[in-house]
Amino acid sequence: MSASTIAISEAPVRPLTLRLHEWVTTVDHKRLGVLYIVYALIFLALGGVEATIMRVQLIRPHNALVSPQVFNRMFTMHGTTMIFFVAMPMVFGFANYLVPLMIGARDMAFPRLNAFSFWMSALGGLLLYFSVFGGDGLYGAGSAPDVGWFAYAPLTAKTFSVGHSTDFWTLSLLSSGIGSIGTAINIIATILCMRCPGMTLGKMPLLVWLNLVMAGLVVLAVSPLSAAQLMLVVDRYLGGHFFDTQAGGSAVIWMHFFWIFGHPEVYVLVLPAFAFASEIIPVFSRKAIFGYPVMVLATIAIGFIGMSVWAHHMFTVGMSAGANTFFVLSTMAIAVPTGIKIFNWLATMWGGKIRFATPMLFCVAFLFQFLIAGLTGVTLAVAPLDWQLGNSYYVVAHFHYVIVGGILFCIFAAFYYWFPKASGKMYDEALGKWHFWLFTIGFHLTFDFMHVPGILGMPRRIYTYEPGRGWDVWNLIVTIGVAFQAAGILVFAANLVWSYFRGKLAGNDPWDAWTLEWSTSSPPPEYNFAKIPSVRSRRPLWDLKHPEDPDWRYE
Amino acid sequence: MSPTSIFAPVSTPAESIFGLSVFVFSIVAVIFVVVFSLLAYAVVRFRNQHSSIEPAQVYGSTQVELAWTVIPVLIVVALFLATARVIGSVQNPPRPKDAIEVIVTGHQYWWEYRYPGFNIVTANELHVPVSDPAHPTPTFLTLLSADTDHSFWVPRLSGKTDLIPNHPNQMWIDPHETGVFLGQCAQYCGTQHAKMLLRVYVQSREEFEQWVHEQQQSPQTPESAGKRVFESTACVNCHTISGTRAKGRFGPDLTHLMSRDAIAAGAANNTPDMLSLWIRNPDAIKPGSKMPAMGLSDPDANAVTAYLETLR
Numbered sequence: 001m002s003a004s005t006i007a008i009s010e011a012p013v014r015p016l017t018l019r020l021h022e023w024v025t026t027v028d029h030k031r032l033g034v035l036y037i038v039y040a041l042i043f044l045a046l047g048g049v050e051a052t053i054m055r056v057q058l059i060r061p062h063n064a065l066v067s068p069q070v071f072n073r074m075f076t077m078h079g080t081t082m083i084f085f086v087a088m089p090m091v092f093g094f095a096n097y098l099v100p101l102m103i104g105a106r107d108m109a110f111p112r113l114n115a116f117s118f119w120m121s122a123l124g125g126l127l128l129y130f131s132v133f134g135g136d137g138l139y140g141a142g143s144a145p146d147v148g149w150f151a152y153a154p155l156t157a158k159t160f161s162v163g164h165s166t167d168f169w170t171l172s173l174l175s176s177g178i179g180s181i182g183t184a185i186n187i188i189a190t191i192l193c194m195r196c197p198g199m200t201l202g203k204m205p206l207l208v209w210l211n212l213v214m215a216g217l218v219v220l221a222v223s224p225l226s227a228a229q230l231m232l233v234v235d236r237y238l239g240g241h242f243f244d245t246q247a248g249g250s251a252v253i254w255m256h257f258f259w260i261f262g263h264p265e266v267y268v269l270v271l272p273a274f275a276f277a278s279e280i281i282p283v284f285s286r287k288a289i290f291g292y293p294v295m296v297l298a299t300i301a302i303g304f305i306g307m308s309v310w311a312h313h314m315f316t317v318g319m320s321a322g323a324n325t326f327f328v329l330s331t332m333a334i335a336v337p338t339g340i341k342i343f344n345w346l347a348t349m350w351g352g353k354i355r356f357a358t359p360m361l362f363c364v365a366f367l368f369q370f371l372i373a374g375l376t377g378v379t380l381a382v383a384p385l386d387w388q389l390g391n392s393y394y395v396v397a398h399f400h401y402v403i404v405g406g407i408l409f410c411i412f413a414a415f416y417y418w419f420p421k422a423s424g425k426m427y428d429e430a431l432g433k434w435h436f437w438l439f440t441i442g443f444h445l446t447f448d449f450m451h452v453p454g455i456l457g458m459p460r461r462i463y464t465y466e467p468g469r470g471w472d473v474w475n476l477i478v479t480i481g482v483a484f485q486a487a488g489i490l491v492f493a494a495n496l497v498w499s500y501f502r503g504k505l506a507g508n509d510p511w512d513a514w515t516l517e518w519s520t521s522s523p524p525p526e527y528n529f530a531k532i533p534s535v536r537s538r539r540p541l542w543d544l545k546h547p548e549d550p551d552w553r554y555e
Numbered sequence: 556m557s558p559t560s561i562f563a564p565v566s567t568p569a570e571s572i573f574g575l576s577v578f579v580f581s582i583v584a585v586i587f588v589v590v591f592s593l594l595a596y597a598v599v600r601f602r603n604q605h606s607s608i609e610p611a612q613v614y615g616s617t618q619v620e621l622a623w624t625v626i627p628v629l630i631v632v633a634l635f636l637a638t639a640r641v642i643g644s645v646q647n648p649p650r651p652k653d654a655i656e657v658i659v660t661g662h663q664y665w666w667e668y669r670y671p672g673f674n675i676v677t678a679n680e681l682h683v684p685v686s687d688p689a690h691p692t693p694t695f696l697t698l699l700s701a702d703t704d705h706s707f708w709v710p711r712l713s714g715k716t717d718l719i720p721n722h723p724n725q726m727w728i729d730p731h732e733t734g735v736f737l738g739q740c741a742q743y744c745g746t747q748h749a750k751m752l753l754r755v756y757v758q759s760r761e762e763f764e765q766w767v768h769e770q771q772q773s774p775q776t777p778e779s780a781g782k783r784v785f786e787s788t789a790c791v792n793c794h795t796i797s798g799t800r801a802k803g804r805f806g807p808d809l810t811h812l813m814s815r816d817a818i819a820a821g822a823a824n825n826t827p828d829m830l831s832l833w834i835r836n837p838d839a840i841k842p843g844s845k846m847p848a849m850g851l852s853d854p855d856a857n858a859v860t861a862y863l864e865t866l867r
Contacts, residue, residue, distance in 0.1 A: 068746050068843050148743045154720060155703045155745060160663075245720035251704060252722055285601070291615035316706060316742075317717045318698075318724035321646040325639050332631045336624065342590065343623040349597045353610050356603060364598055371590055375583045382579050382634065384572045384641045387714020388561040391706065391741045457559025457710040459741040462749035469737075470557030546609075554614055 027111035028526055029096050032118050034422065036093030039122060041493075043085040046129075048489065050078040055446075055479040061467040071463035072146040077128070079149025080169065083265065084176050085125040087403065090411055091272040092121075092183045095211045097422065099187060101517035101524060102205050104196025104533045109189035117182030124176030131168035145169035148461065150262060153243030153254035158236055167236065170229045177226040184218035187211055196516075197534035202296075203555070205515045205538060206289060209296050210275035213303040217264045217271070220307060225261035228254065252317060259310035266402065267306040271299065273410035274341060277363050280417050281345050283513045284360035285352030288551065291344045292538060298337035298344075305334045315386040324383045331381035338374055342367065357511075358432030362413035365440055369405030376401060376451070391461075394454025400447050412439070412492070419496070420510045424522040425503030431495040435488050442484025449477045514539035558737050561710045565757075566686075566730045567693075568645045568713040575641045579634060586630070645714075648693070648727055655683060655694040661705030661718035661740070663845055664747040665807055665820040675770045676795070678807030679820045682756045684763040686729035692760070693729035703745055709738030709755050717742050730757040739821075746843030752821025770811055773798035774866050781862025784855045789847070796866060806846065812866045819844065831860045 023031060054074050057065045066074070096114065100107055108114045128145075135142030145165040147155050156166050191212045195204065204212075232254075234240035241247040243254045282289045289295060312331045315324055345367060354360065376398040380386050389395060412435070419427050453471040465471055509518040518541055520529055537543055537551035556563065564570040659681075660667040668677050683694040698707060700718040707726065708715035716726040730736070740751035758766060776782060776799055785791065786800050793806035801809070812818075815825055822841045823829040832839055834856050837846040851859065 068749060072743075072746060072748075146746075152704050152743070155743070160703055160745065248721065250721060251719050286609050288612050288614055290613060291620050294615065294620050316715050317719060318722065321642050324642050324646070328638050328642070329635050332635055335631060336627045339627045340620070340624055344620070346590075346593055346597055347613075347616075347619070349601060351610055351613065352601050353606070354598065354602045364594075367594055368591065371587065371594070375587055378583055378634070379576070379579050382575065382638045384638065384645060384714060385576050385579060387645075387716070388569075388572055388576075388710060390715065391708075455561055456557040457561065457708070457738065459706075459708065459739060461743040462739075464749055466752070469559055549612075551612075554612075 025115075027107075027115045029100050029108045029111065029114060030422070030524065030526075030528075032114050033093045033095075033097030035118055036089045036096060036121075039118075039125070040086045040090040040093060043081050043089075043125060044489075047078050047081040047086055048486065050074045050081065052482055052486065054078065055482045057463060058465070058475050059479040060476065061465050061472055063464060066463070068463040069143075069146065072148075072461070073144040075461055076146050076148055076151075076169075077144045080128060080145070080173075081125075082403070083149065083269075084173060085121075085128070087269045087407065088176070088180060089121055091214070091269060092118075092180070094272060094276070094411075094414055094418075095187055095214070096183070098418065098517060099190055099208055099211055100194065101520070101528055102208055102515050103191065103194060103199055104516050104529060104535065105190065105194035106528050106532075108186050109194055110186050113182050113186050117179040117186065120179030120182065121176045122179075124172045124174075124179065127168050127175060128172035131165045131172075135165035135168055136163045150258050151254075152258075153232075153249070153251040154245045156232060156236075156254075157244050157246070159246060167233070170232050170236075174226055174229045174233075177222045177229070180218050180222045181226075184215040184222070187215035188219075191215075196532050199535050202293075203535060203538050206278035206292065206295055207275040207515075210271045210278065210299055213299050214268050214271040214275075217268050217303055217306065221261045221264035221268065224257050228257035228261075231257075252314075255314050255317060256311070259313040260307075262313060263310040264306050266399075267302055269407050270402065271302070273366070273407040274299070276410040276414040276417070277345060277366060279515065280359045280363050280413050281348050283511050284355045284357060284363070285349045286355075287348055287352040288539065288542075289344070290347035290350075294340060295344055298340045301337040302334060305330060305337070309334060312381060312383075312386070315383045316390050328381055328383050332378065335374060335378055335381075342371060342374070357416070358427070358429060358436055359413040359417035361433070361436045362409045362416070365436070366406055366409040366413065369401060369409065369443075373398065373401035373406050389454055391459055392454035393458045393460055394451050396460050397447050397450035397454060400450070405443060405447065412436075415492075415496070417511070418517075419499065420506030421517055421522050421524070423500050423503070424506055425499050426506045426510060427499040427503060428495050431491055431498070435491040435495060437488075438484050438491060439488030442481045442486075442488055445481025445484060446478050447481075449474050449481075453478075509541070512545075514542040516540055519544075559710045563711055565732045565734075565736070566712040566728045567648075568726075568728065569711055571641050571645055572714055575637060578637055582630065582634065650695065651691055651693065653690070653692045654727075655692065656697070657681065657683075657694060658697045658699065659707060659718065661698070661700040661702075661707075661744070661751075662805075663702050663745050664740070664751040664841070666707075666751070666753065667701075667807065670767070673767050673771065675767065676808045677770060677811065678815075679752075679817065680754045680756060680815050682758060682763060682766050683728065683730065684760050685733050685757050686731060688731065691729055693727050695725065695727045698724040698726065704742045705740050705744045705751070706742035707738075707753065708741035709736050709753055711736050712738075712755060715741045728755075730755075733757045733759055733762075747841050750820060750822040750841050750844075752817075754817065754821055766814075769814065774810060776862075776865065779858070779862055779865075780854075781858035781860070784851065784859050785862055788849065788851070790849070790859070809863065809866055812863055814867060819846070827860060827864060830863060831856060834859055 057063055131142055132144050133142050143165050147166055231242040235242050235244050241249040243249045245251050309331045311327045416432055452474045456470045458471045506522050508522055537555050539551045543550040564573045656672050658669040666679050668681050684692050686692045698718040700720040705718040706715045712728040716724050734757055736755040738753035791801040791803055793803040795802050795808045797810040818825045818833055819841045834849055836848050837844050
């Protein structure tokens with residue numbers, strides 16, 4: 001062990017081109033995981049800039065920072081970027097990095113499919129932004145798509161969307177969709193086939209369970225989206241009439257196709273966030289997760305029910321009272337397993353010894369915020385309330401509460417928790433706390449107050465608004481919050497870079513944690529484990545550290 | 556107070572939703588207070604205890620977990636039953652004989668209103684009679700779209716319903732107060748979605764009948780320079796002025812233009828200055844609207860403005 005360490009440290013520094021070549025051709029799950037995550041961070045910056053432009057435009061009524069055309073492109077690009085090129089790659093990046101390590105495997109089941117999937121997703125993001133340069137044809141002019149991130153028909157028909165920006169949007173989602181399905185299949189195969197000796201399904205860390213269900217949802221949800229994109233291409237170039245209402249097509253069919261993807265997508269993103277919370281909260285509370293079997297069952301329930309709620313995005317499109325009632329019930333039902341999860345995390349903390357390091361701070365804020373997000377979700381499940389609040393800023397506030405206050409907070413927690421493992425260096429705790437407080441204050445300024453203009457009748461996706469509607473002051477506060485969030489993100493980026501180069505050595509197990517990734521070196525060697533471990537419980541490192549009181553006696 | 560608050564309903568659908576929302580928000584608030592308190596207590600009570608001894612490991616408790624499964628299920632059942640009742644009452648209302656019928660057609664980026672019972676066509680400003688609960692005269696809207704998706708949303712009168720091409724929808728309102736009620740398109744429909752504003756004029760029965768009577772008249776349009784310019788340029792391709800050669804249907808019907816308070820779907824007041832600006836340079840008021848800059852000479856533009864001002 002020590003001999004090999006010395007040999008590596010004395011090796012000459014390889015030229016940059018060679019190192020880049022290694023990153024481009026890698027099939028190592030950890031490197032692909034890092035690629036996914038870095039890729040997502042770049043797009044996070046782009047999506048953040050787009051959001052900032054929108055918020056500055058809306059700071060007061062009749063503001064003229066950008067034209068309506070530019071504003072419409074901004075919200076289309078912001079939504080598409082954040083969902084498909086930030087959230088999805090982020091989730092896949094962490095799954096790629098962590099799942100093999102946590103199940104005691106040396107790589108994913110299909111390493112080359114893994115690389116292929118990443119590069120397909122990467123191509124998708126490049127296609128989307130290439131539209132800005134090439135969207136109008138070959139003469140170097142172009143524009144970003146402006147059809148909205150759910151691109152309702154018939155706005156995407158040739159009649160209403162001239163040029164090629166919509167085509168780039170379509171191809172971009174098609175390409176990243178192929179990547180997503182590939183990675184999802186890979187995750188499923190890895191979890192089902194690559195677990196180390198002793199790790200039955202019931203002994204997998206919760207993170208692995210949640211990613212298994214997530215991957216299943218990706219396969220079920222991204223496929224109809226990809227099919228719809230192909231149909232749209234057929235409509236636009238081969239004379240099809242699926243969604244072309246002027247030739248008898250159906251705009252409503254597109255909505256169904258989109259939301260049978262779009263709603264499960266929320267769970268695709270939130271289950272991995274739950275996964276991070278389910279690993280981090282126990283370690284920082286110094287207790288085993290409360291009610292593991294119920295947590296697994298609740299996850300599976302969310303997966304199943306999550307596939308049957310999509311039309312709650314369509315309460316205003318004129319479905320029958322019977323259909324509306326069904327989707328009210330299914331949507332409300334999903335609050336039950338989600339509530340169980342919140343209670344079980346609470347019970348995990350109860351009676352523990354809570355250490356408030358940065359990862360735990362983000363997880364605790366997540367619990368409070370996800371509680372609110374879930375409750376506003378219940379109000380929106382009430383179809384008649386949705387008739388008022390649907391497509392208003394109340395909805396925008398609600399889903400940002402889920403995606404930022406829930407998912408992004410957990411992703412930040414995961415960054416701080418696993419950064420020492422992936423880099424071998426400890427992050428700076430003071431900067432981590434600055435990031436937490438700046439971002440939390442900014443988040444609440446922006447998204448708490450954003451609910452109000454929705455209740456006062458402000459629809460989303462408007463580039464400006466009339467004075468005298470009672471919306472002005474709320475929009476001002478919302479925009480001020482953006483400055484705090486941006487400052488928090490800058491501290492976060494500075495912390496990552498500084499700690500990577502100058503951070504203290506982290507050691508193998510800085511958190512005194514219990515899952516297998518902490519048993520190998522930081523960063524882990526290419527082969528992960530010199531000897532494949534074998535486990536007897538859900539917390540193999542707890543068993544190792546407490547031979548007098550191992551978990552396997554109780555499970 | 557906001558003129559578009561969902562918490563100030565004046566029509567039955569909006570009132571039913573408001574009543575339900577009070578119930579739902581109350582339940583949600585109670586849940587919030589309870590869970591928030593538990594979380595806050597746990598965070599404060601169990602924080603930062605420095606000791607090397609691990610706390611007692613608890614793996615779960617069937618009774619407790621059963622409790623926090625069953626209680627939420629009961630809450631969901633209560634919420635669901637209350638919701639189902641309101642869905643039924645708003646979506647399947649009784650339809651009295653005195654009901655007014657209006658066909659609403661969404662266009663990029665304006666509203667067309669046709670009253671088949673009165674043979675009236677107008678745009679952007681919907682006139683309806685006030686509805687006395689003792690003798691209800693609700694207005695039933697049939698929602699169509701000429702192009703992309705739109706959504707009809709006047710928060711104080713009703714929730715929104717989308718206007719989707721090839722997919723006729725229905726909604727209804729029965730305002731109990733007179734006045735002007737504001738709203739706007741609530742489904743992204745293209746460049747000028749933001750300035751596709753809604754104005755609903757709720758009038759007393761007499762005023763409404765008077766308005767109907769006026770709208771049914773053809774205006775007197777003696778020959779004028781403005782009329783000649785209007786009828787010899789592309790204006791007539793898109794606009795109708797009843798009793799003249801202008802029969803276009805792509806843009807708003809201008810027959811009684813001067814009876815309206817606003818132009819460009821509420822984006823500007825209907826004053827001679829704004830009308831003139833709208834004819835010369837629509838982008839100054841509503842960039843990206845489908846109204847083209849007509850490129851008329853100053854005398855011609857002035858003449859057309861003067862002509863339009865005679866359309867009462």
